[in-house]
Amino acid sequence: DQQVKQNSPSLSVQEGRISILNCDYTNSMFDYFLWYKKYPAEGPTFLISISSIKDKNEDGRFTVFLNKSAKHLSLHIVPSQPGDSAVYFCAASEGPGNTPLVFGKGTRLSVIA
Amino acid sequence: DVKVTQSSRYLVKRTGEKVFLECVQDMDHENMFWYRQDPGLGLRLIYFSYDVKMKEKGDIPEGYSVSREKKERFSLILESASTNQTSMYLCASSFLRQSDTQYFGPGTRLTVL
Numbered sequence: 001d002q003q004v005k006q007n008s009p010s011l012s013v014q015e016g017r018i019s020i021l022n023c024d025y026t027n028s029m030f031d032y033f034l035w036y037k038k039y040p041a042e043g044p045t046f047l048i049s050i051s052s053i054k055d056k057n058e059d060g061r062f063t064v065f066l067n068k069s070a071k072h073l074s075l076h077i078v079p080s081q082p083g084d085s086a087v088y089f090c091a092a093s094e095g096p097g098n099t100p101l102v103f104g105k106g107t108r109l110s111v112i113a
Numbered sequence: 114d115v116k117v118t119q120s121s122r123y124l125v126k127r128t129g130e131k132v133f134l135e136c137v138q139d140m141d142h143e144n145m146f147w148y149r150q151d152p153g154l155g156l157r158l159i160y161f162s163y164d165v166k167m168k169e170k171g172d173i174p175e176g177y178s179v180s181r182e183k184k185e186r187f188s189l190i191l192e193s194a195s196t197n198q199t200s201m202y203l204c205a206s207s208f209l210r211q212s213d214t215q216y217f218g219p220g221t222r223l224t225v226l
Contacts, residue, residue: 043219
């Protein structure tokens with residue numbers, strides 16, 4: 001059973017506009033959430049994270065929002081750039097300890113110039 | 114800069130062959146992980162290790178084994194490769210208490226004929 005779901009396999013956005021990538025989870029024990037970005041022929045790279053004690057975390061053009069009651073998080077990219085075109089994976093863990101991450105299936109973002 | 118290297122970027126093997134995939138990290142990380150990435154399925158954890166000679170099964174360990182004789186090196190072994198093991202294999206590492214912030218290698222694309 002999928003504990004971390006990314007229901008949109010792909011998303012296309014115009015350059016300069018906002019990209020919103022969504023992620024839902026089912027395990028109420030998850031309390032740490034991350035986004036990873038992956039270019040073709042490269043390994044994923046860590047992008048941004050959020051702890052369950054927060055509802056928002058911002059890093060430059062990237063903001064992650066967490067709605068614990070809805071078990072939903074989203075990644076906002078503003079403004080979107082062609083270099084943001086990649087696959088984005090949402091991931092969750094039961095704490096920044098020694099439990100493995102659970103990844104979603106990924107969303108392919110295409111930013112069109 | 115953290116560096117995770119994988120022994121091969123591309124590998125072609127025949128059904129029934131024994132396959133070794135090697136991963137080395139240079140950051141003195143305690144945790145090491147092996148994932149496979151398949152289209153539409155995201156990243157799935159095969160095995161992980163949080164110390165030398167220690168290993169834990171992930172979500173899909175069947176058909177695989179691992180070896181961690183030294184802290185910096187984590188090997189994935191396919192005892193008898195099958196066509197359904199054709200995939201992208203990704204190695205990652207992290208500090209023990211930061212298992213969520215994982216650093217990934219570039220991946221090995223394995224084709225089993």
